[in-house]
Amino acid sequence: MQRIGFVVFPGFQVMGFAVISAFEFANVHLGETVYDVRLLSETGGPVPASMGMSVLAKPFGDANFDTLIIGGGTVIEPSTPGLIEFVRQALGRNRRVAATCTGAFILAEAGLLDGRRATTHWFYARDLQARFPNVKVEEDRIFIADGPVWTSAGATAGIDLALALIEQDFGADVARAVAKKLVVYHRRAGGQSQFSALLELEPKSDRIQGALAYAKRNLASKLTVRELAKAAHLSPRQFSRAFHAETGQSPAKAVENLRVETARLMMEQSRHPIEVIARQTGFADRDRMRRAFLRAFGQPPQVIRRNARAEAAA
Secondary structure, eight states: OEEEEEEOOTTBOGGGHHHHHHHHHHHHHHTSOOEEEEEEESSOEEEEBTTSOEEEEEEOTTOOOSEEEEOOBSSOOOOOHHHHHHHHTHHHHOSEEEEOTTHHHHHHHTTTTTTSEEOOOGGGHHHHHHHOTTSEEOTTOSEEEETTEEEEOSTTHHHHHHHHHHHHHHOHHHHHHHHHHHTSOSSOOSOGGGGOHHHHHOOSSHHHHHHHHHHHHTTTSOOOHHHHHHHHTSOHHHHHHHHHHHHSSOHHHHHHHHHHHHHHHHHHHOOOOHHHHHHHTTOOSHHHHHHHHHHHHSSOHHHHHHHHHHHHHO
């Protein structure tokens, strides 16, 4: 039996309990208690969640766990010295350490993410990178495993992380069965850009919004800065400056995000050959699209298509 320690703190996000549900359904599917989940907090006793309800937790103590998971909060709360010290010692006492959503900030503050790849909720990713420059933040990943340290994006991405932990422990068939019980994908294709590249950018002016809408309608075009600036009724220099100020991205990066998002959906939902999808989304050839997919999703187009078909057939 594997022991899972789930760390909570005042104001923890209740969605984190979806992670615990994955381990619960693994027990149900296997017909025995293969995971024993314990709620932990610095002082033990009642711990209020973000919605006001409380849960009872055990104090940290000296217990060792197979996997220690740090929950996230709705905001980034200052960490207490006791919590940071407990997490700092976690790698030496547990086989795996994980964090969901903003829990990555706690891992980073404890030094566990130094030199490692990590992710968090897209809204806080740039803040994580700015505050902890030694962390290799990849903001468009659903979850990342870098050795024994795992991190996930926000909210439901913790389920994806839990399913991957279960798959590592008991194989893909068990993880797939748990996903079915939870009515979620076993392996969700793509990254956090699934919340829509257009929504992520959130430009403030009508001109930049119009240029992005133009780009979305004309992905097969070259979409140069000059072409987009014309759609925005600005000079190329004015457009580039305004675009970066409003979105935090260069026009080229934003266009690539729009292209990979559209191409991913076509890979998952159509039977068009890869070359056709590459041309229709403006990548010109499959090699360029493959490189863009690896940057965005960490997987080539063929793998995303294969996973989508496997999920549909499961």
